[in-house]
Amino acid sequence: MRKALLCLGLMMLALVLPAHALEIEDRKLFAGAQATATLRVISTGDVELFAPLIEAFIASNPSVAVEYTTVGSSDLMQAVLDGSERFDVALSSAMDLQTKLVNDGFARTHRSPQTAALPPWARWRDQLFAFTQEPAAIILSKSAFEGAGLPRTRRELIEIVRADPDRFSGRIGTYDIRSSGLGFLFATQEARSADIFWRFSEVMGNLDVQLYCCSSQMINDVANGTLAVAYNVLGSYAAGRQEASAYTILYPEDFTLVMQRTALIPADALQPEIAGRFVDALVARRGAGELNSTDTEDRWFSDIQPGYRRIPVGPGLLVYLDKLKRRNFLDEWTSAVVKP
Amino acid sequence: MIPVRRLLGSIRARILLQLFLGAAVLSLIVFLVFRDYARDLAAQSQDNILAASVTSILDATSIRNGRLNVDIPYSAFSMLGNVSEDRVFYAIRGNDVFLTGYENLSFERVEPGEAAQFLTSTFDGAEVRIALAARSFSLDGEPIVVEAIVAQTREGLQSTLNGISRTVALFGVGFFVLVAALGFVTTQTSLRPLRTLAGSVSRRGPSDLRPVQGIVPGEMTPLVQALNGFILRLKASLSRSEDLIAEAAHRVRTPLATVRAQAEMVLLRVEKPQTRKDLREMIQAIDESSRAAGQLLDHAMVTFRAEHLQDELVDFGKLIPETVNRLQPTADLRDIEINLTQCGSDLLGRGDAILVQSAVLNILDNAIKYAPRESTIEVAVSKKENDALAEVRVLDEGGGFPIDAEAKLLADRFVRGSNTDGVIGSGLGLTIASEVAKAHGGSLVLENIDGGGACAKLYFALD
Numbered sequence: 001m002r003k004a005l006l007c008l009g010l011m012m013l014a015l016v017l018p019a020h021a022l023e024i025e026d027r028k029l030f031a032g033a034q035a036t037a038t039l040r041v042i043s044t045g046d047v048e049l050f051a052p053l054i055e056a057f058i059a060s061n062p063s064v065a066v067e068y069t070t071v072g073s074s075d076l077m078q079a080v081l082d083g084s085e086r087f088d089v090a091l092s093s094a095m096d097l098q099t100k101l102v103n104d105g106f107a108r109t110h111r112s113p114q115t116a117a118l119p120p121w122a123r124w125r126d127q128l129f130a131f132t133q134e135p136a137a138i139i140l141s142k143s144a145f146e147g148a149g150l151p152r153t154r155r156e157l158i159e160i161v162r163a164d165p166d167r168f169s170g171r172i173g174t175y176d177i178r179s180s181g182l183g184f185l186f187a188t189q190e191a192r193s194a195d196i197f198w199r200f201s202e203v204m205g206n207l208d209v210q211l212y213c214c215s216s217q218m219i220n221d222v223a224n225g226t227l228a229v230a231y232n233v234l235g236s237y238a239a240g241r242q243e244a245s246a247y248t249i250l251y252p253e254d255f256t257l258v259m260q261r262t263a264l265i266p267a268d269a270l271q272p273e274i275a276g277r278f279v280d281a282l283v284a285r286r287g288a289g290e291l292n293s294t295d296t297e298d299r300w301f302s303d304i305q306p307g308y309r310r311i312p313v314g315p316g317l318l319v320y321l322d323k324l325k326r327r328n329f330l331d332e333w334t335s336a337v338v339k340p
Numbered sequence: 341m342i343p344v345r346r347l348l349g350s351i352r353a354r355i356l357l358q359l360f361l362g363a364a365v366l367s368l369i370v371f372l373v374f375r376d377y378a379r380d381l382a383a384q385s386q387d388n389i390l391a392a393s394v395t396s397i398l399d400a401t402s403i404r405n406g407r408l409n410v411d412i413p414y415s416a417f418s419m420l421g422n423v424s425e426d427r428v429f430y431a432i433r434g435n436d437v438f439l440t441g442y443e444n445l446s447f448e449r450v451e452p453g454e455a456a457q458f459l460t461s462t463f464d465g466a467e468v469r470i471a472l473a474a475r476s477f478s479l480d481g482e483p484i485v486v487e488a489i490v491a492q493t494r495e496g497l498q499s500t501l502n503g504i505s506r507t508v509a510l511f512g513v514g515f516f517v518l519v520a521a522l523g524f525v526t527t528q529t530s531l532r533p534l535r536t537l538a539g540s541v542s543r544r545g546p547s548d549l550r551p552v553q554g555i556v557p558g559e560m561t562p563l564v565q566a567l568n569g570f571i572l573r574l575k576a577s578l579s580r581s582e583d584l585i586a587e588a589a590h591r592v593r594t595p596l597a598t599v600r601a602q603a604e605m606v607l608l609r610v611e612k613p614q615t616r617k618d619l620r621e622m623i624q625a626i627d628e629s630s631r632a633a634g635q636l637l638d639h640a641m642v643t644f645r646a647e648h649l650q651d652e653l654v655d656f657g658k659l660i661p662e663t664v665n666r667l668q669p670t671a672d673l674r675d676i677e678i679n680l681t682q683c684g685s686d687l688l689g690r691g692d693a694i695l696v697q698s699a700v701l702n703i704l705d706n707a708i709k710y711a712p713r714e715s716t717i718e719v720a721v722s723k724k725e726n727d728a729l730a731e732v733r734v735l736d737e738g739g740g741f742p743i744d745a746e747a748k749l750l751a752d753r754f755v756r757g758s759n760t761d762g763v764i765g766s767g768l769g770l771t772i773a774s775e776v777a778k779a780h781g782g783s784l785v786l787e788n789i790d791g792g793g794a795c796a797k798l799y800f801a802l803d
Contacts, residue, residue, distance in 0.1 A: 103427045105464055125425045192414050315428040316418030324410045324432075324440045 022085060023075050030054045031065035038065045039274045042080070043091035044073045044181075045261070046216075050091075057281050064274055073097055073181035080106050080266045088275040091263050091282075093134070093234075094181035096188075096317040098262045102127045103318060107264040108272055114280040122260060122283075124313040130260035131282040135308060136186050137235030138250040139219060144171065144228030145248075153254040154196050158203050161229070169207045171228040173218045174337075176211035178330055182259070186232040188320040188329060189257050189311050196254070201336040204231070209337055222247045234259070251308075258310045352527050359523030363516050371512035378504040383469070386497055389423055390471035390490055391456040397432065397488040398475045408434055408479060408486065416490070424496020429463055433487040445470075445489055452476040452485050466493045533557055537564065549575040586640035589633035596630045635768040638698060642772045645695050646779035654696055656687035656730045656800065660721045663700045667708065675714040678704075683722040687730050689802045691780045696800065699776035699784075702769035703734050703796045710738035710794070723802065729782060732798040740788040773798060 028047050031038075035058070043050065047068050054066045069087070071079065073094035080090050080101055092098050101107055107127035115129055122130035138157065140150060148164065151157040161168040175183020190197040210227065212218045215237045218230040223243040230238075235249050263282050265275045311317075319325055396416045402409050410432050420428050431441035436449065442463075450457050452474040459470050468491040476485045533556050541552065551568040600623060607619045664680050671678050707717050718735040773796075774784040781801030789795050 103429075105427070105466075125427070312418075312421075314418060314421030314425075316414055316421055318428060319412050319414045319417050322412050322440050325412050328409070328411055 022071065022079050024069055024071055026070040027067065029065060029067045030058055032058050032062045034062045035065035036063045037271060037274060038067055039089065039271050039278055040067045040069070040087045041089045041091065041278070042069045042071060042076055042087040044071065044076055044093050045091060046070060053282070057278060060281075061274070061277065066278075077101060080264075083266070083268050086268050086270055087266055088269040088271045089263060089278050090266055091131075091261065093259055093261050094185060095130075095260060095262055095311055095313060096185055096321055097181055098128055098264055099124065099313060099315070099317040100321050101266075102264060103315060106267050108267050108269060108275075110265055110272075110276045110279060112276060112280050114284045118283055121310060121312050127264055128313055129263050129279055129283050130313060131263055132236075132261040133310065134259045134261060135235050135251055136232045136257045136259060137238065138252060139222045139227075139230040139233050139238050140248045140250055141222050141225060141228045142246060142248055143225060144168070150248055151250065152252070154194075154200055154252050155254065157229070157250075157252075158196075158200055161207060162203060165207060168228050170210065171226070172204050172207055172231065173210040173212050173221060173227045173229065174204065174231040175218075176213060177333060180213055182215075182234075183232065184320070184326075185259065185311070185317075186257055187333065189309075190232075191329070193255055193257070193309060198332075198336060200231075201333060205337040211338075219247075232257075253307055256308045258308050260311065260313065262313065352531055355527045356523060359527070360520050363519035363523065366519065367512040367516040370515055371508050374508045374511070375505050378508065379501055382497055382500050382504070386423070386469055386492065386494070387458050387471065389419055390458070390469060390492060391473070393417065393420055393490045394456050394471045394473045394488045397430075397490070398473060398486065401432075401475070401477070401486050401488075403477055403479055406480065408439075408477065408484060410439055410486070420490075420492055424492075424500075426493040426496045427464075427466065429468065429491040431489045433489075434484050436485075436487075439486075441489075445491060447472060447489060449485075449487060450474045460494075461491075463491055466495070468493050469497070530557075533560055541567070549578070582640050582643060586637055589636040589640075593630060593633045593637075596626055596633065600626045600630070632768075635772070638702075639768050639772050642695060642698060642775055645692050646775055649695075649779055650692045651690055652693065654689045654691050654693045654800075656689060656696070656721060656732070656802075657682060657685060659693055659696060660700060660719070660732060663697050664704065664719055667701065667704050670705070671708050671717070674708065674711075676708055676711055677716045679716055679718050681718070681720045683720070684727075687721065687723065687802065689730060689780065689800050691800070695776045695779065699773040699798060700732055702773045703732075703798060706769050707734050707736040707738070707794070707796070711736040712738065724799065728802060729799045730802050732800075734796045734798075735789065735793060737793045740792060740794040741786055770796075 026047050029038075030051075041050075041054075047070055050068060054068060058064055058066055073092050074097070076090055076092050077094070077097040077100070079085060079087065090098070090101070102125055107125075109126045110129075111126050115123060115126065118129060144167065145160070148160050148167075151160050161172065175186070177183040177187045187197070210221075212221075212230075215233045218227065218233050219238050219241065221227040222230045222238075223241065223246045225246075235251060238244065238247065238249050263279050265272055265279060269275050320329060393416045396413050396419075397410075400411045400413045400416075402411075412430075412432075417428050417430075420426070429442045429445050431443065431445040432439045433446075438446075445463060447459070447461075447470065450472045453476070454473070456471045456473040459472075461468060461470055463470075470489060470491040472487065472489050474485050474487040476483050478484070536554070537552065537556060537560065540554065549571050551571055552564050556564050603619055603623050603626065607616060607623070610616060610619065660682070661680060664678055668678065704717070704719070711717055715737040717737075718733075720731075720733045720735075722731050722733075723729070724731045770784065770786070777784045777798050777800060782799030785797040785799070787795045787797070
């Protein structure tokens, strides 16, 4: 029976695959011996990040197999929007795109004791649920800052890199916000929070900033000494590394943005009931430790220190998705950062 | 009891019904008014925020570098998110050309410069409240009208309104219950004097014709006055008829005595046996009438004196032997011996000695009348009920009272036992004794003795 279903699923997959241009980075099937139904999860997070959680989920739900698909945040949104390939749960770090999906009616309402226990800023319309708190950090190469002293705020960082352009020129990296959804989210929220964002962008532009698509590559380059500074990187990605001794993770004291990874159940989900259980399992963790750790300590609230600024879920996030607003912002950013 | 025709039903039920209906209507009005008010208020607050959102978008719109620059402020939408978790849609147009937002969100053009306009419509399958405003700019000397439309779904408003409706409904129900309870209590309280009055009147004894006293509410004063007036008239009428009876008895007694004397004289003169026999029967009839008239007078006297009871010391220890002595001659006529025993001293009570004497006389008289010749009558005076009562017990060896059940009736006026043929009597003697005993805080108890004989016990209150 299970094999028959699986075959059917694969056949259907084969049928729909050519119809769209979903750029899949990775796809993995987690299935126990008794699995009879498949939950299709689409996510922007690496599969390694979610593997422990998914395995725990199928351990307590042995009849469920989980197919985990990793895509970019824009692709994720597109996949939910056009619905040519139907997913049951969408997990994304792009809070604004998730909000847009919910606002435009592409998500399904899910209420449970677990979601009801979420604080209001972690839940929107009972359709979007935040399940992590991930602060944006600045990764500083220890060797590059030798003798200069480690900065604690953006202002100090600007002063240090300005004072020694030779040392830092071409060695500052950040997201290319034109292609990275998360980079765009951090940039817009930072611009909204403080004027120093534009000053720092000017400085980075003058120092031949390197633009990246993803956190991991930036961290790699800091670790191997190519970069001295990686700006706006998910701190959690950098903390778990083996080469973590090569760099310092700075959560700026002036303010640190905190991204909340969110989950939604697409309106056309085929397994909404299992999807609901999966979301419950996600939010029940309430951000306990890193996603892939076994640390169950509840750090949901204690992680938010003074100076940490949580990006709230809600319609405010729609503003920077406005095409004129976005164009304005990207124009301004490009003129500051990307020197002709 | 004579049934009273209930024309209008109970006052209480009517007042309660009216109060309950009034409370229900009032509660309903309160509910509707409050709900509509809250609804308007909630809708008004949504409109205000939508208007602020639209205005902030237009405020952030400008002409820059020869281009129309629409730069929606973050707060334009975040302020909408602060109030509820409703979906937000928007559209911005320049000279009727769609610039950004949701293209399908299109409505009739508003004139620039005016205040924001509001309307309710549907968008993407949901009810939305929409604010529209327009402003005109000048681009290269040409006017350009920028229109901003912001729409928000009303789910949050709806759930707020449902909450308000529930609260207001609860309030309405509470209001109703409170008013109803208050009405119930008020009705009970206001009708209590009426019930008290009715109770006090119906509990009265048959001869209690005192005016009704006690404090009543102003509304009931006319009723009480009318009742008292009626009692007064009834009393006057009663005393008039008693006066009449006494007067009649008095007037009859003297001629009767004359007739009796004449009849006796005639009896001495005639010798024809048949005539003598007729004359004797006549004398007996005259005796009976005379005795009845005397007792009627006695009764009238007792009634009067009992109503205006004197408060003088009565020494039963002295009074009873005197009374027995007075009847000794009558008893001797029938060879009846009266044995008087007296237990205890200080048999002192308060009241009217003449009445007490009259009561004892009547009982003794009865005993002598109904006892056989050459028998003994026992009279015993003693204290009873922890010295609260004096008991005068009269035992005879006569036929006794017919049956115990009848003994209770005998104290009523003009009721005579069924075994009294051949004995002169009016049926008032026991009535008199009973009324006197009652007037003195006591009673008359009639019993039969096992093995023949009657027992009459008179009780009087002692000091």
